[in-house]
Amino acid sequence: MIIKNKTIVADDWTVLRLNEQESAENVTVAEGKVIVPLQVWLQQRDALQQRAEIGVWLASAERPEDLKGDIHKFSVIAVDFPKFSDGRGYSIAYNLRARLGYAGELRAIGDVLRDQLFYMQRVGFDAFATRPDRNIEDALKGLTDFSEVYQTSFDQKLPLFRRVQRKGNPVVDMANE
């Protein structure tokens, strides 16, 4: 199960993670819906792009620009959070959405927990494979921790000060009238 577009849904994608013996060139990518590591995509691009559906995932140290010409080929792009304190994935997501124009499913995988989800959805994630040892219903609540935000990000193109009429100092405003 994953969270997608704010609801819990079944998931039929498999994430391929290479073990030590496997290399990006030689690993066999199983049939069906597979999210492959960026390196596998780059090495086996010709074969993989023949498939009807393919996904790719980026490690936190990898660059989203490496997918530049290929963005439209994926049904899903995932970004891995090796641990929740590694915040590079937030900028990767922002860049994929805002700079590279990726419009498909953007999924957070790895150490993904309830208390990060609010931030993750703001930078452009719309799917979350939360950690399997945790209650996913509970994690869903993380998406609604705040009902208002100050700054722009991918989800909110205008900062608060351009969206609403905010009050100045009532004392001064009165004096000016």
Add this chain to the structure above:
Amino acid sequence: MYRYDEYDQQIVDERVKQYRDQVQRRLSGELTEEEFLPLRLQNGLYMQIHAYMLRIAVPYGLISSKQMRMFAHIARKYDRGYGHFTTRQNIQFNWLKLEDTPDILADLASVEMHAIQTSGNCVRNITSDEFAGVAQDEVVDPRPYAEILRQWSTFHPEFAYLPRKFKIAISGGKEDRAAVYAHDIGLSVTKNAQGEIGFRVLVGGGLGRTPIIGSEICEFVPWQHILTYVESILRIYNQYGRRDNKYKARIKILVKALGIDEFKRQVEADWADLKDGPGTLTSEEVNRVATFFTDPAYEKLTDHDSQLNEFKADSRSFSNWMLRNVKAHRVPGYAIVVLSLKKPGSVPGDATAEQMEVIADLADRYSLGELRITHKQNLVLADVRQKDLIRLWQEATAQELTAPNIGLLTDIISCPGAEFCTLANARSIPLAQLIAERFEDWDFQHDIGEISLNISGCVNACGQHHIGNIGITGVEKKDHDEWYQVSLGGAEGNLSSIGKIIGPSFTFNQVPEVIDRLLQVYLRERLEAESFIDTVRRIGHAPFKEHVYTTDFAVAEEETADKHVVAPARYSVPYFSPRF
């Protein structure tokens, strides 16, 4: 001063709710300590030796009397009756229970305060000039921009898990009073030749293990673009800052590794995409926020009250206080008063609940109900009528808040040190007390004049020892005794510099004697009206070193039965420090 509107209040209230739930999940075991750690840190909650410590944000150091009374309430109800003001213009409470912290945050939210991002690897509380708005040398009031940056950085979704903490300071005077050179980003708001407002942006300053003075990344960023420019700096740092070694994770290391030119190129490439976009500041927003910082209705007064001069002639303590603790105000007939939290013998930066209440009353009666916290751990009443100075002095003296030592030898910055901090190599507070008591004589201190003495219990530099004219650091040695390194020549302000270590380290009891020797050299060598740091700059380190190390130290180290047991200075709770 800024007041929350319904949006600000809602965000802070929702934070309290979110945090209460996180604490609940921690207490029920649903969250492991490892998972809870970054969550509590983003909310200023540390685990110290004895208890939890909560750091509460005082944005750019500005606080109302009502908020100060809330601190007094928290000190009494949840703590041991006192709080500690820090060099980053915050306050810390040292003896809290985890279960109580959600209620404390709810109390704080009721007076428009919070602890959001006061620690953790995120953008921290933004600090500024403690004399903003009233200083004579002010070019542009930094407070509206500080508030705008506070809002922008609050819960910024992309920059909550940076490689390391991130500190921004902003100043607007000709003289820098916000240590902008020692911050990850230092902003000086200024005007160009056409009179337009903009920011000189410094990046990559910082203290800690690798002290570095910030480099200029842009001479003038027009005010409209400051949020997007800062955003691009943070995006580059978030992606490329080192995460493999926490001692090399600050932005200063990245800037050094790339070089400022390449770093600037990357930042500006990112920024090209944001510039003039929706994140650009509007004059409506700046004007709206600025309405909270307009001049109060100052009375038409004149300087030089004759009563003041008479009283000065009568009272040495008062005239000393006038000389050191009272600063010139931009408006005639008014003065800026610094209340000292550094009475020799006291803990630098500590205030009791009772003192906080008296301070709040003083602010109400004499300074339009507002206060500021300084980066030297003192408090400021920014708008005092000169004709009230005598009464204010008398009332504040009764609370031991008028030590005439602002900018003098006993205005010591000190970190909490071994009594509270698990990272410490040595005690800081007792050393600050020992030094202050030795040099308590006011005539001597006034004769020495302007000088800064900063103490850190370890290399992390919370006491900012690198930018003290004299800096003291606790260092670790094999025998696990307390040793201190002494450095010379550090400075903050427009001529910021990092001090250099003078030589082998000293024992606790030797340090006051070392300082005495440094001062003797200064007294011997100084030219007329030359400050300590100017003498150091003119004659160099050699004469100081020579005088410190040529004669042996006569002081005996007292042998305690068990030197591993150190009783915290004033709190009578013995404990075993893991580092001794």
